[in-house]
Amino acid sequence: MEKIKIGISKCLLGEKVRYDGGHAHDRYITDTLGQYFDFISVCPEVEYGLPVPREAMCLTGVPENPRLVTIKSGIDHTEGMKKWAQGRLDDLAKEGLCGFIFKSRSPSSGMQGVKVYNEKGVPVKSGVGIFADAFLKRFPLIPVIDDGRLNDPGLRENFIEKVFVYYRWLEFLKKGGKPKDHIHWS
Numbered sequence: 001m002e003k004i005k006i007g008i009s010k011c012l013l014g015e016k017v018r019y020d021g022g023h024a025h026d027r028y029i030t031d032t033l034g035q036y037f038d039f040i041s042v043c044p045e046v047e048y049g050l051p052v053p054r055e056a057m058c059l060t061g062v063p064e065n066p067r068l069v070t071i072k073s074g075i076d077h078t079e080g081m082k083k084w085a086q087g088r089l090d091d092l093a094k095e096g097l098c099g100f101i102f103k104s105r106s107p108s109s110g111m112q113g114v115k116v117y118n119e120k121g122v123p124v125k126s127g128v129g130i131f132a133d134a135f136l137k138r139f140p141l142i143p144v145i146d147d148g149r150l151n152d153p154g155l156r157e158n159f160i161e162k163v164f165v166y167y168r169w170l171e172f173l174k175k176g177g178k179p180k181d182h183i184h185w186s
């Protein structure tokens with residue numbers, strides 16, 4: 001059986017792309033899931049054009065529509081990152097991804113519970129990273145999880161099961177199957 005394609009935040013594969021020049025290698029992902037999945041990696045901040053190392057960023061403003069800004073110099077990368085994300089998502093749409101593993105807590109890649117700082121500098125843990133948000137809106141049916149939730153056996157199992165179901169669904173459509181063929185009348 002061919003390996004199933006899964007998108008992933010690049011630093012989780014051990015690539016040194018984080019703001020501090022480090023990585024966030026997750027061995028369960030590379031050593032165990034890597035036996036079944038082919039990873040298509042994405043580092044929004046580096047692919048958007050920022051260097052390694054770089055000034056750390058955070059989300060500010062309101063959780064429903066946060067800004068992505070550098071912490072010390074206050075440079076606002078929100079619009080640039082959103083624009084870049086649309087082009088990257090166009091490419092990913094051609095990959096046939098059956099899932100995505102996001103890096104938790106990142107202002108670019110975190111899929112939920114990312115800190116958003118209000119004007120008083122108080123964080124609320126209810127934001128979504130700018131790239132992750134664009135991905136979730138563009139591909140609402142693709143199964144997603146982050147590295148933190150992957151440590152929970154129940155959530156992990158659920159994610160993997162959904163990935164296999166989604167894979168079989170895409171295979172079914174590729175072979176000319178129509179959604180109505182899946183409806184059974186009793």
Ligand code: SF4
Binds near residue numbers: 012046
């Ligand atoms: S969390 Fe996302 S933006 Fe940050 S280093 Fe990892 S892949 Fe790049």
